[in-house]
Amino acid sequence: MRLVEAFLHRYAQRQARDVAPWIVGSRVLDLGAGEGFVLAALGTGTAVDVGPFRRAAVPYVVYDGSALPFAEATFDTTLLLLTLHHCDKPESVLDEAVRVTRHRLILTESVYRNRLDHFWLHTLDARFNRLRHAGRMAPPQAFRTSAEWEVLFASRNLRPVAARWLGSRLERLLHHPRLYVLDVPTD
Numbered sequence: 001m002r003l004v005e006a007f008l009h010r011y012a013q014r015q016a017r018d019v020a021p022w023i024v025g026s027r028v029l030d031l032g033a034g035e036g037f038v039l040a041a042l043g044t045g046t047a048v049d050v051g052p053f054r055r056a057a058v059p060y061v062v063y064d065g066s067a068l069p070f071a072e073a074t075f076d077t078t079l080l081l082l083t084l085h086h087c088d089k090p091e092s093v094l095d096e097a098v099r100v101t102r103h104r105l106i107l108t109e110s111v112y113r114n115r116l117d118h119f120w121l122h123t124l125d126a127r128f129n130r131l132r133h134a135g136r137m138a139p140p141q142a143f144r145t146s147a148e149w150e151v152l153f154a155s156r157n158l159r160p161v162a163a164r165w166l167g168s169r170l171e172r173l174l175h176h177p178r179l180y181v182l183d184v185p186t187d
Contacts, residue, residue, distance in 0.1 A: 005055075012037030015081055015108065018166055022181045024103045025076020031068070031097055032083025036060055046075075066092065073102040080107045082177070084149075085125070090142045091152065098156055098184055105158065105182045108166060110175040111146045118143055121175050146178055158182035 015038050023042075030039045033047030036056035047060045048068065054060040063069055065087070078101040084090040097105055110125065112118040121143050144152075146163075153160065159182060166177040 008035060009037055013041050016041035018108070018179060019079060019081070019106045022104065022106050022162065023077045027074065027076045027102075029070070029075040029078040029097075029100065031078055031080050031093070032086065033058075033060070033079075038079065038081060045079075066096075068096045068100050070100045072099055074100050076102050077104045077106060080105065082108055082110060084109060085121075085142045085144075087142055094152065094156060098158070101184050103184060104161070105180075105184060107149075107180040107182070108177055109149055109180070110143065111149065111178050112143055112176065113145065117176065124175070146176075149178075149180065153180065153182055157185040159185065 012035075019038075020042060026044065028039070028042065028045035030036070030045055030047045031049075033039060033049050034053050036047040036054045036058040039045040039047050039058040040056035045058065047054065047056075047058050048063055049060075050063065050065040052062055061069060078097045080094070080097055084093060084107065087093045094105075110121050112121050125143075150160070150163075161181040161183055163178065163180050166179050167175075
C-alpha cells in the first residue's frame with residue numbers, strides 16, 4: 001500500500017504542475033478528487049468525490065454523484081482529472097461541473113486509439129483503483145477517444161483553449177493521458 005501511496009503522491013505533483021498554468025481565479029473545485037493529493041499540491045481549493053477517499057488535509061465534500069452541493073458559478077475553475085471515465089453518466093457530471101463553474105474547466109482523461117488500447121485502459125485502471133480504495137471506487141465505464149470527448153465538450157458549448165498529451169513516453173505506452181482546457185460559456 002505504501003508503494004501505491006507514494007506513486008499517487010508523485011502523480012498528483014505532476015498533475016498539479018500540468019494544470020496550474022491553466023487555472024483562472026482563486027476558487028478551485030477538484031471534482032472527483034480521490035485522495036485530494038492534487039489540491040494539496042496546488043495549495044488551494046475544495047475537493048469533492050462520491051466517497052470518503054480523502055487522505056490529504058484539504059477541504060473535502062462527499063456528494064451523491066448527481067447534484068453538486070454548490071450554487072451556480074461558485075468556482076472560477078473546476079478540475080476533472082481522470083474522473084469522467086469512472087462516471088455512469090459522464091454527461092451529467094460534466095453538466096454539473098459547468099453549472100458550478102464561472103470560467104474554466106480543466107480535464108484530463110485517458111483516451112484510447114484502438115480496441116487494444118481500450119482493453120488495456122479498462123483492465124489496468126480497474127485493477128489499480130481496486131488497490132487505491134479497496135474496491136470502493138467505481139470501475140472505469142466511459143473511456144472514449146479524444147475525438148469523442150471533444151464532441152461531448154462541443155455539445156456543451158465549451159470553448160477549447162488548449163489540448164495536449166501528458167505523461168512520459170513510457171506512460172503513454174500504458175494509457176494516453178490528454179489534457180483539455182475549456183472555457184465555460186458566458187450567458
